[in-house]
Amino acid sequence: MLKPEPQHSAYDVVIVGGAMIGSAIAWHLACRLDFPGRILVVERDPGFRQASTSLTNSCMRQQFSTPLNVRMSQYCAAFARDFREEIGDGAAPRIHVQAFGYLYLADNEDFAAHLRRVQTMQAGLGAGTRILSRADMERRFPYFDLDGIILGSFNDRDEGYFDGATMLDWWRRMARRRGVETVHGEVVAISRTQNRASAVTLARGTRVNCGWLVNAAGTRAAELAAMAGIAGLPVEPRKRYTYVIAAENPPSPELPLTIDPSGVHMRSDGAHYMIGAAPVDDTPVDSDDFSFDHSLWENRVWPAIAARVPAFERVRVLNEWVGHYAYNRIDRNAILGPHPKLDNFLFANGFSGHGYQHAPAVGRGIAEWIVHGRWQSLDLEELTFARVAQGAAGGETAVI
Numbered sequence: 426m427l428k429p430e431p432q433h434s435a436y437d438v439v440i441v442g443g444a445m446i447g448s449a450i451a452w453h454l455a456c457r458l459d460f461p462g463r464i465l466v467v468e469r470d471p472g473f474r475q476a477s478t479s480l481t482n483s484c485m486r487q488q489f490s491t492p493l494n495v496r497m498s499q500y501c502a503a504f505a506r507d508f509r510e511e512i513g514d515g516a517a518p519r520i521h522v523q524a525f526g527y528l529y530l531a532d533n534e535d536f537a538a539h540l541r542r543v544q545t546m547q548a549g550l551g552a553g554t555r556i557l558s559r560a561d562m563e564r565r566f567p568y569f570d571l572d573g574i575i576l577g578s579f580n581d582r583d584e585g586y587f588d589g590a591t592m593l594d595w596w597r598r599m600a601r602r603r604g605v606e607t608v609h610g611e612v613v614a615i616s617r618t619q620n621r622a623s624a625v626t627l628a629r630g631t632r633v634n635c636g637w638l639v640n641a642a643g644t645r646a647a648e649l650a651a652m653a654g655i656a657g658l659p660v661e662p663r664k665r666y667t668y669v670i671a672a673e674n675p676p677s678p679e680l681p682l683t684i685d686p687s688g689v690h691m692r693s694d695g696a697h698y699m700i701g702a703a704p705v706d707d708t709p710v711d712s713d714d715f716s717f718d719h720s721l722w723e724n725r726v727w728p729a730i731a732a733r734v735p736a737f738e739r740v741r742v743l744n745e746w747v748g749h750y751a752y753n754r755i756d757r758n759a760i761l762g763p764h765p766k767l768d769n770f771l772f773a774n775g776f777s778g779h780g781y782q783h784a785p786a787v788g789r790g791i792a793e794w795i796v797h798g799r800w801q802s803l804d805l806e807e808l809t810f811a812r813v814a815q816g817a818a819g820g821e822t823a824v825i
């Protein structure tokens with residue numbers, strides 16, 4: 426049970442949002458011997474009922490179109506592998522990884538050329554991605570109907586499911602042990618003095634002064650930025666549907682996370698399968714809107730998966746939910762680090778569906794920024810707010 430009131434009136438760092446990203450930052454910072462300061466995490470929804478973190482699909486991959494995203498995911502894979510040593514407690518569990526891989530299917534020459542290009546980049550960074558011909562795929566994945574497919578891009582090294590929930594649990598537990606305070610409260614106002622965010626006010630009226638203010642508010646990041654007078658943070662909630670299904674004749678216990686040209690994706694989930702899809706009308710929604718369109722399954726999702734995997738003609742839906750991506754509408758990528766004018770206000774926002782796996786790299790990076798005022802382990806400069814002001818072009822194309 427979280428306390429409702431902070432114990433102090435001032436903190437060196439106040440982190441707004443205590444889910445995957447806020448907790449990664451709090452733990453990385455609290456571990457640093459060169460950071461003696463006080464850390465407060467403020468979380469409005471301590472059960473994380475609406476957080477992307479609870480509604481996630483919990484997978485990692487290196488099949489991104491930008492080298493930096495590949496590297497950030499590689500850090501997640503290494504962090505998961507060495508988790509017990511990283512977390513610094515011999516009682517910590519191993520992080521379970523099921524490396525069924527990701528498989529992108531191309532049904533046109535343009536996308537096939539794109540996959541070939543990014544495979545070269547990914548492999549150059551040490552990823553295990555390889556291009557599979559249709560014949561390769563027919564041999565390896567005989568349960569697919571590959572009608573219309575030209576090639577696939579596949580990697581089953583360090584790609585697949587990882588148990589991020591256990592990572593989060595231990596980040597929170599060890600941060601608490603290292604003195605991080607977390608309160609159940611909602612930040613409703615931010616005070617400014619010239620070029621600094623000086624204090625936050627909670628819904629109960631409590632005011633807390635801050636040295637640094639970190640925006641880890643997920644889909645509500647733009648609302649929080651607006652409280653500090655920062656207009657137009659391009660992060661908006663977008664719905665993503667998830668279905669867990671049982672198949673009467675399971676096609677394979679190791680179905681890769683397959684991104685079908687229809688946009689629907691499917692993968693193994695233990696003895697069952699997990700299916701994901703965007704709504705037909707993929708537009709921003711209210712952060713409290715979790716209404717469920719039941720026609721999506723019948724009209725779009727089931728036809729797509731049954732066409733690609735004929736064994737999915739006979740399935741039963743066991744569970745289904747809708748969650749929100751914190752979607753960066755400009756370039757589908759994270760926005761990290763300081764605001765150019767409000768320099769103690771740090772963004773950790775806009776992950777667009779890949780924030781779970783990037784949490785270790787973001788936690789480490791923001792902690793480095795707070796302590797040293799620069800990125801150290803990995804240069805995250807291309808993800809700063811500056812590109813938003815310049816109306817960034819390009820960005821990440823591998824967003825599902």
Ligand SMILES: Cc1cc2nc3c(=O)[nH]c(=O)nc-3n(C[C@H](O)[C@H](O)[C@H](O)COP(=O)(O)OP(=O)(O)OC[C@H]3O[C@@H](n4cnc5c(N)ncnc54)[C@H](O)[C@@H]3O)c2cc1C
Pocket residue numbers: 441442443444445446447467468469470473475476477478479480481482483484485610611612613641642643644645649665666667747748749750751773774776777778779780781782783
């Ligand atoms: C269906 C789905 C599938 C996904 N699959 C993957 C995947 O396979 N791999 C992957 O890497 N990523 C995936 N993601 C994305 C990933 O889950 C998110 O990027 C990640 O969880 C974001 O964490 P976060 O802490 O930034 O945001 P959130 O989890 O949304 O947490 C933000 C927190 O801030 C709190 N908050 C907001 N405003 C305030 C305020 N004013 N005061 C106090 N607290 C506040 C909220 O209550 C919330 O708990 C998926 C997301 C969804 C929805």
